[in-house]
Amino acid sequence: MVPVSYYLILSGILFACGVTGFLIKRNIITIFMSIELMLNGVNLSFVAFAAQWKALSGQVFVFFVMVVAAAEAAVGLAIIIAVYRTRETLNVDQVNLLKL
Amino acid sequence: MVHLILFLGFGAVCVAGAVNLLVQRHPINSALSLVVVMGSLAAEYLLLGAEFVAAVQVIVYAGAVMVLFVFVIMLLNAGEEEHTKGSRVAMIFGIPGMLVGSLLIAWVLLEHSGTAAVAVGALPGPPKTLGWLLFHDYLLPFEVTSVLVLIAIMGAVVLAAPPESARRRD
Numbered sequence: 359m360v361p362v363s364y365y366l367i368l369s370g371i372l373f374a375c376g377v378t379g380f381l382i383k384r385n386i387i388t389i390f391m392s393i394e395l396m397l398n399g400v401n402l403s404f405v406a407f408a409a410q411w412k413a414l415s416g417q418v419f420v421f422f423v424m425v426v427a428a429a430e431a432a433v434g435l436a437i438i439i440a441v442y443r444t445r446e447t448l449n450v451d452q453v454n455l456l457k458l
Numbered sequence: 459m460v461h462l463i464l465f466l467g468f469g470a471v472c473v474a475g476a477v478n479l480l481v482q483r484h485p486i487n488s489a490l491s492l493v494v495v496m497g498s499l500a501a502e503y504l505l506l507g508a509e510f511v512a513a514v515q516v517i518v519y520a521g522a523v524m525v526l527f528v529f530v531i532m533l534l535n536a537g538e539e540e541h542t543k544g545s546r547v548a549m550i551f552g553i554p555g556m557l558v559g560s561l562l563i564a565w566v567l568l569e570h571s572g573t574a575a576v577a578v579g580a581l582p583g584p585p586k587t588l589g590w591l592l593f594h595d596y597l598l599p600f601e602v603t604s605v606l607v608l609i610a611i612m613g614a615v616v617l618a619a620p621p622e623s624a625r626r627r628d
Contacts, residue, residue: 359575360465363567365506368469370563372495374556375476381552385539387485387531391492394523395476398499401515408583409506409576417508417583418591424518425603429610431523435530436617442534443621449540 365406372399386441386448390434397427461577465505471498483538489527496520506576508583 372395379392401420408416438448445453475494482488496519503512592600 359577360462360505361575364465364469365502365576366567367564368472368502370567371473371560372476374560374563375473375480377559378552378556379480381548381555382480383539384541385485385536387527387534387536388479388488388539391479391485391488391527394492394519395479395495398496398519401511402499402502405503405506405508405511406576408508414583414587414591415595417511417588418596420508420511421514421588421592422596422599422603424514425607428518428523429607431526432610432614433617435526436614438530439534439618448534448536 362406362410366403369399369402369406372396372402375399384449384451386438386450386453389450390431390438394427394431397423461505465502468498468501468505472502485531485536485539486528489524489531492527493520493524496524510583510585510588 376392376394376396376399379395380389383389383392401423404416404420404423408414441453442448447453472495475491475498478491479488479495482491496515500512500515500520503509503515
């Protein structure tokens with residue numbers, strides 16, 4: 359038997375790691391991966407709460423989160439390719455103008 | 459007891475992968491450690507009894523999404539990230555902020571949570587039951603996500619296609 363709070367702490371640690379990566383990383387692809395890490399942390403808390411309250415709806419919502427994450431990854435990586443094509447850099451500090 | 463050991467083992471792998479993602483400088487190393495995180499999260503889902511979620515986690519996240527990431531990293535020939543003044547400032551504030559935040563979350567959870575514990579496979583989520591829920595109670599959100607995915611496909615094709623001027627030159 360593992361307390362639910364342990365699962366929630368693990369998901370909190372993953373989310374905090376994702377936030378830190380989002381703040382300290384300068385490569386746009388790594389920043390994007392940090393967002394995926396945050397989404398994974400949230401998914402874990404969904405499944406843990408589903409097990410605590412014996413409600414399968416929590417697991418269904420994980421699928422919706424996964425669908426949104428997959429769509430976001432597809433569009434986001436396309437945007438990264440478009441940015442790289444015009445700026446020739448992946449460093450977010452050098453991408454500071456909306457216009458070329 | 460075995461449950462706790464398994465949880466701690468996979469949890470340690472998970473956190474190690476997440477920290478490695480932050481430490482590594484090259485994006486491909488970060489991507490591979492993200493695969494480790496997602497794989498061990500699938501094991502945690504199995505411990506909670508969510509077998510179908512675990513399978514989808516491996517297929518969609520560790521499979522499809524990460525292949526997309528690795529593909530883009532290879533395509534753009536991404537090298538090591540260079541550190542700038544802004545990243546040093548972010549590191550000074552970001553890491554202590556993360557530590558304070560996660561300690562706060564852990565403290566609140568340990569202090570204010572009940573003694574509820576989950577057994578191994580507490581809530582089995584067989585595909586049949588989940589499918590019934592998905593196509594019965596959550597039919598409208600399901601259909602809306604299909605529109606979202608369609609728009610995402612079209613958006614990705616439009617954004618990643620070479621610009622008009624480049625195509626005309628060919």
